[in-house]
Amino acid sequence: MPELPEVESIRRGLETLLADKPVIRRFEFARKDLRDPMPIRKLKSLEGQSVQAVLRRSKYLFFAAETGGILSHLGMTGSWRTADETRVPPGQHDHVRIEFENGLSLIYRDPRRFGVLDWAKDLISAHPRLDQLGPEPLEPEFSPDYFRMKTRSHHSPIKNILMNAKVVVGVGNIYASEILFRSGVRPGRSSERVTAAEAARVVAFTKEVLSEAIAAGGSSISDYVDASGDQGGFQNHFRVYDRAGRPCPSCGTPIRREVHAGRSSFFCPRCQR
DNA sequence: ACTGGATCCTGACTGC
DNA sequence: TGCAGTCAGGATCCAG
Numbered sequence: 001m002p003e004l005p006e007v008e009s010i011r012r013g014l015e016t017l018l019a020d021k022p023v024i025r026r027f028e029f030a031r032k033d034l035r036d037p038m039p040i041r042k043l044k045s046l047e048g049q050s051v052q053a054v055l056r057r058s059k060y061l062f063f064a065a066e067t068g069g070i071l072s073h074l075g076m077t078g079s080w081r082t083a084d085e086t087r088v089p090p091g092q093h094d095h096v097r098i099e100f101e102n103g104l105s106l107i108y109r110d111p112r113r114f115g116v117l118d119w120a121k122d123l124i125s126a127h128p129r130l131d132q133l134g135p136e137p138l139e140p141e142f143s144p145d146y147f148r149m150k151t152r153s154h155h156s157p158i159k160n161i162l163m164n165a166k167v168v169v170g171v172g173n174i175y176a177s178e179i180l181f182r183s184g185v186r187p188g189r190s191s192e193r194v195t196a197a198e199a200a201r202v203v204a205f206t207k208e209v210l211s212e213a214i215a216a217g218g219s220s221i222s223d224y225v226d227a228s229g230d231q232g233g234f235q236n237h238f239r240v241y242d243r244a245g246r247p248c249p250s251c252g253t254p255i256r257r258e259v260h261a262g263r264s265s266f267f268c269p270r271c272q273r
Numbered sequence: 274a275c276t277g278g279a280t281c282c283t284g285a286c287t288g289c
Numbered sequence: 290t291g292c293a294g295t296c297a298g299g300a301t302c303c304a305g
Contacts, residue, residue, distance in 0.1 A: 003298060059298095075299055112281085155275075165300080277305095285297085
C-alpha cells in the first residue's frame with residue numbers, strides 16, 4: 001500500500017501524463033465495486049470533460065475535471081498505469097479503464113480491492129471521505145504545539161497517534177516506524193508520556209522522512225510502481241522497517257518487532273526509549 | 274468518547 | 290509438490 005510519498009510520486013507521474021489536459025472519452029468498468037460500490041453513472045457524467053489537474057489530499061488522488069472529478073484511493077495494492085505500459089500484461093485485477101480523446105488510456109489495477117473510486121465535486125466541498133481528515137504532514141499546521149496537544153488528549157501508543165488520519169494524514173505503517181526510529185521514541189510508548197521535546201522531534205522527523213521519500217520517488221515494496229511503471233528508491237533507506245533481528249544501523253542492537261493496533265512496528269530497543 | 278480488534282480481499286511466502 | 294497458516298503499504302465498523 002502506498003503511503004503519502006508513494007501517492008505523491010504517482011500524482012506527479014499522472015500530472016505529467018495528463019499535462020495537455022485531455023478530454024475523457026469514456027470509462028470502462030470491469031466490475032461494479034471495489035471496497036465499496038463505485039458511482040458509475042456519476043463518474044460517466046464526466047465523459048466529454050477535460051482533466052484540468054491531478055491533485056492530492058491525504059492518500060487520495062483527485063482528477064479534477066470540469067463539473068467534478070475522480071477521487072481515487074489506492075488502498076493496499078491499487079495502481080494507475082498507462083495501457084501501453086508493457087511490463088505488466090493485462091490481468092483479472094484491472095477494474096477500471098479511463099480512455100482519453102488523445103489516445104491515452106489509464107488503467108486502475110487493484111488485486112485486493114481495498115481501494116476506493118468515488119466522485120467528488122472538488123477537494124474543498126464537504127465529502128464523507130474527506131471531512132474528518134487532519135492536516136497535511138508537510139504543512140505548517142502540523143506543528144509541534146498541535147501534535148503535543150494531540151498526544152496529550154489520546155491514550156494509546158504514539159505510533160497509533162501518528163498513523164491516525166484525524167490527527168495527521170499520510171503516515172502509514174512503514175514511515176511511522178522510520179519516523180519514530182529517527183525520533184528516538186519507541187512505537188509502543190503511551191502518547192501521554194511523550195515529552196514536548198520528543199513530540200517536536202516526531203513532527204520534525206515526520207516532515208524530514210516524508211520529504212526524503214518523496215524526493216526518492218517513494219518506496220517500492222511488493223507491487224508498488226508509479227504511473228509509468230517505475231519503482232521508487234526509498235526502500236533502500238529503511239533503517240528499521242521489516243528488519244527484525246538485523247542490526248540497528250546506529251548501534252548494532254538487533255531490531256525488534258512488536259504489534260500495535262494489529263500492525264507490525266519495528267524499533268531499536270537501545271536507541272528508542 | 275475512545276480504544277483495540279476484526280474485517281474486507283488476494284497473493285506471496287514459510288514450514289511441515 | 291501440496292497444503293495450511295501467516296502476513297502485507299489502509300481504513301471502516303463494532304463491541305467493550
